[in-house]
Amino acid sequence: MKELNGRELADFVKERQAHQVRALRSKKIFPKLLIIRDSDNPVITKYVNLKVRYGEDIGIDVDDRKVSSIEEAQKVVREANDDKTISGMIVQLPLLDKERTDEVVNLISHKKDVDGLSQAVKDSERIFESATATAINWLLAGHDINLDNRKIALVGRGRLVGAPLERMWKKSGYDITVFRHDSDLSELENYDVIVSATGVPHLIKNDMVRSGAVVVDAGTASEGGVLVGDVDDEVRSRTDLLAITPRIGGVGPLTVSVLFEDVIIAASSEK
Secondary structure: OEEOOHHHHHHHHHHHHHHHHHHHHHOOOOOEEEEEEOOOOHHHHHHHHHHHHHHHHHOOEEEEEEOOOHHHHHHHHHHHHOOOOOOEEEEOOOOOOHHHHHHHHOOOOOOOEOOOOOOOOOOOOOOOOOHHHHHHHHHHHHOOOOOOOOEEEEEOOOOOOHHHHHHHHHHOOOEEEEEOOOOOHHHHHHOOEEEEOOOOOOOEOHHHOOOOOEEEEOOOEEEOOEEEOOEOHHHHOOOOOOEEOOOOOOHHHHHHHHHHHHHHHHHHHHO
């Protein structure tokens, strides 16, 4: 069984990015990422800290901005849109008031929407796709997993992963079926590839996964202060799968790599 390790791929990407950033800085171009958040939730804090450290490693400044209200978040986004020192920005989701996410995210200029999450951008104008969805593509391609002629099950249609991945893969002509987390998931055993991104811990059980399947766990939740995914650990103990992401270090590291790839692209296009 192949382990879909994202850390190893991310290390190669990071080395290349560090070289690119040094070249930009030598030209007096200083890439900068702004992170806007309104929560100190352990999961959010973990991912923000990962991004801050990654930025430090490759020479990109990261501004972690904590806001106290949706209105303040909107104000920060509007100011950042006009701030030439900021190459890209993201809103670290979920916001405390999830229902108002669009009010903030949709204000981000498409030129700085490095997480690719704005719903206000037309597909023809979209510069960046979802970082996590792109990371899944990188992960599968990096481990030589071909999706042609395979039945793909996508569990979850959230704005961070499921919806953009569905859009991207349908454009590529792949055979995709989307399931909700409360669907009859026993049907998953009929699929060659399962990608789950619901944030429901241990959702994908052993009896839902066929022999020879590819399983990508892109879900994240906090359970007793510990980060857990959608895929139950007993699935990872199997030896008859074609490939599966590890409990830690699968999609996550590459998501951060994609995000900074987009920041570099945004900074490069400013000049």
